Amino acid sequence: MPFKDIFADYDWDIVKERIYSARSIDVERALAKAGYLTPEEFLPLLSPAAEAYLPQMIELSRELTFKRFGKTIHLYIPLYLSNKCNNVCTYCGFSFTNKNLKRITLTPEQIELEAKAIKRYGFDHVVIVTGEDARDINVEYLTAALRVLKKYFSQVSVEVQPLKMEDYAILRNEGMHAVIVYQETYNQKSYAEYHLKGRKRNFFWRLETPERAAQAGVRKIGMGVLLGLEDWRTDAFFLALHLDYMRRHYWQTMYSVSFPRLRPAEGFAGPKVEVNNKALVQLITAFRLFDADLDLVLSTREPAKLRDLLMTVGITTMSAGSRTEPGAYAIHSHALKQFEISDTRSPQQVAQAIKQAGFTPVWKDWEAELV
Numbered sequence: 374m375p376f377k378d379i380f381a382d383y384d385w386d387i388v389k390e391r392i393y394s395a396r397s398i399d400v401e402r403a404l405a406k407a408g409y410l411t412p413e414e415f416l417p418l419l420s421p422a423a424e425a426y427l428p429q430m431i432e433l434s435r436e437l438t439f440k441r442f443g444k445t446i447h448l449y450i451p452l453y454l455s456n457k458c459n460n461v462c463t464y465c466g467f468s469f470t471n472k473n474l475k476r477i478t479l480t481p482e483q484i485e486l487e488a489k490a491i492k493r494y495g496f497d498h499v500v501i502v503t504g505e506d507a508r509d510i511n512v513e514y515l516t517a518a519l520r521v522l523k524k525y526f527s528q529v530s531v532e533v534q535p536l537k538m539e540d541y542a543i544l545r546n547e548g549m550h551a552v553i554v555y556q557e558t559y560n561q562k563s564y565a566e567y568h569l570k571g572r573k574r575n576f577f578w579r580l581e582t583p584e585r586a587a588q589a590g591v592r593k594i595g596m597g598v599l600l601g602l603e604d605w606r607t608d609a610f611f612l613a614l615h616l617d618y619m620r621r622h623y624w625q626t627m628y629s630v631s632f633p634r635l636r637p638a639e640g641f642a643g644p645k646v647e648v649n650n651k652a653l654v655q656l657i658t659a660f661r662l663f664d665a666d667l668d669l670v671l672s673t674r675e676p677a678k679l680r681d682l683l684m685t686v687g688i689t690t691m692s693a694g695s696r697t698e699p700g701a702y703a704i705h706s707h708a709l710k711q712f713e714i715s716d717t718r719s720p721q722q723v724a725q726a727i728k729q730a731g732f733t734p735v736w737k738d739w740e741a742e743l744v
């Protein structure tokens with residue numbers, strides 16, 4: 374049974390109502406089983422009732438994280454290859470409607486210059502990011518990019534438009550490490566309101582992307598929702614439902630969850646729903662209690678001080694030194710950015726902050742090499 378059939382059994386409003394009416398006893402039951410919960414057991418941890426238990430959630434999350442991952446933070450850097458996009462997404466700087474700004478797609482030679490610049494910082498994991506323009510950004514282009522990047526990095530992950538299973542298989546054979554694809558929101562009505570034109574309007578094609586990637590044998594899949602589009606508690610439940618399906622059906626695959634909060638972007642008026650810092654802590658710790666094996670990822674969308682705090686409550690991977698325009702590291706294109714980042718520290722400054730917090734920054738994943 375595909376995930377979309379399970380998804381069809383759940384009504385957004387009913388789930389939301391259940392989260393908002395969860396009681397202390399439900400939260401306590403979840404805390405007692407922390408480390409591997411079903412979505413139903415996880416649900417109370419997202420509730421307003423769980424806010425009173427935040428200190429316990431933080432403590433348990435730390436304990437589970439240290440036990441499973443040690444005191445380490447893995448580092449990566451995003452590498453934007455193209456800002457061309459044919460979709461209209463109301464919250465994104467790359468949206469097709471932002472017409473007067475410079476659009477570029479890096480050539481393999483330019484990608485190599487960017488790779489050399491990034492490598493100097495010490496990174497061994499890059500995430501390539503593009504807009505959705507099937508003429509420029511197709512499997513041939515991504516294959517060429519991977520061939521360049523694999524000369525410099527042992528882990529190259531891909532955050533591009535949803536692809537067919539066959540295309541994922543080709544990229545996996547080229548050495549792609551992970552596929553990252555966020556559903557943005559699991560609320561179908563809101564999804565249609567945020568995604569006005571282009572292929573991204575197809576909610577179910579996106580929803581089934583993790584399954585296609587796993588069927589293609591991709592080693593790791595990154596999932597998430599864009600925080601600020603919809604009620605974060607309800608979206609987090611659906612994300613857990615999706616993850617639970619994936620971990621039961623594709624148990625050979627590893628999973629990560631990211632917590633991207635909406636950031637200012639060209640042409641974007643601001644988030645509809647506020648997700649404050651306390652909510653972010655609740656979300657991160659809840660997901661750690663949901664699954665102790667999950668890689669939890671935090672990007673430079675968050676300010677430096679907050680990142681320094683969050684890295685101690687359950688986060689296991691962070692980006693550093695990020696730029697969100699193609700060609701930013703070496704060729705200085707001054708092209709259109711996807712969004713404004715918040716933590717503007719250099720990779721070395723972030724690594725230093727990690728050490729100061731008593732953690733070890735990990736630039737190279739030796740375990741991946743062994744696999």
Ligand code: SF4
Nearest residue numbers: 458460462465468504
């Ligand atoms: S969110 Fe993705 S698909 Fe939408 S406009 Fe931005 S780059 Fe394009």
